Amino acid sequence: MNKPLFIRIVDRLSAEISYFQQRRDATGRFGHSALQKATTTICMMAYGCPADAVDEYLRLGETTALLCLEHFVQGIINLFGDAYLRRPTPEDLQRLLDIGDIRGFPGMIGSIDCMHWKWKNCQTAWTGQYTRGSGKPTIVLEVVASQDLWICHAFFGPPGTLNDINVLDRSPVFDGILQGRAPKVNYIVNGHEYHLAYYLTDGIYPKWATFVQSSPLPQGPKASLFATHQEVVRKDVERAFGVLQARFAIVKNSALL
Structure with missing residues (x-):
């Protein structure tokens, strides 16, 4: 700083x-x-x-x-x-959409992923509900990050033996869509017109219209090219986690409080 x-x-x-x-x-x-x-x-x-x-x-x-x-x-x-620590404004969303269009993903407003943070000093009574397969209690942070490392959505700390999927079930990330406040977008891909913005994700997320995943086994040059570009752009959220842990070791290390 x-x-x-x-x-x-x-x-x-x-x-x-x-x-x-x-x-x-x-x-x-x-x-x-x-x-x-x-x-x-x-x-x-x-x-x-x-x-x-x-x-x-x-x-x-x-x-x-x-x-x-x-x-x-x-x-x-x-x-x-x-x-x-606010919701994106219409100007913010338009800026994110413009960045996605320039990078070859029209309609994209960021990349979504989760990070698991070891909770060393978790209270004994709470250990079971925060423990995953590793045997250590962890707290999950779900974020949506853009290319400039702006975290425009953060959901942190729900109890339970969680992974990316059941954190998504509790997350307010789609509240804007459910309440009719979703950004208005119009773009055409392969001759089809779309009106819903989306996030780039990894393979664990469900195959929804609001998620665009890479292909685990791309067949042909087009699929391979798309998988390569998707994985490169999706690294925005991984870089955000890396910067967060590098700048604030309190997140990388065991919880103090």
Whole structure:
């Protein structure tokens, strides 16, 4: 994270979130500053370090560091959610459709996939409902990502021994279509006209009109060419997961909270 962005976040938190406002204690001394609390949180998120790893450098105890993490995440949602954690606007959807058209997939608005995150500190009473075949409790993150790594849909944390299919059954990704808010698209492929946008997926997803999959055993040069292009473009969501884990080690490593 560059310094101007970090300072912008700290300034907004200290101005609008009471937990990050510096106060005097009973003896008249100032408590922890917003810079201390935000730096502790960023260290935990970016490097995946435990809560007591920076106690000597930043003078925060483990309990306070965990509180900082909770208030930081909630503060980011409250302050920046309307701008960054929102449904795509009609302008956003048109931009995604234009990108898909340029890349040879008219009507495409992104790639969808799931990532499984190991939940090391899962409560014992919940372990069974979050455990898959590996024997370790995991939480699933479903996203739709575009070429510029914008995650325009995220669905995270439902309980159950889940895979991509039953996460999709619970996901709100198609709420827009069901509520009549689907983007209006018109495109022609092989002489057929279509009016429904779609996502690129891997082979585990069902064969719906809103999913376009690769061919596992392409027959002929046309099928092979299509499979190659589909798999290349679908890597957008894999790159998004890779960047997410590289930038925020708290997701890559075992869960702290």
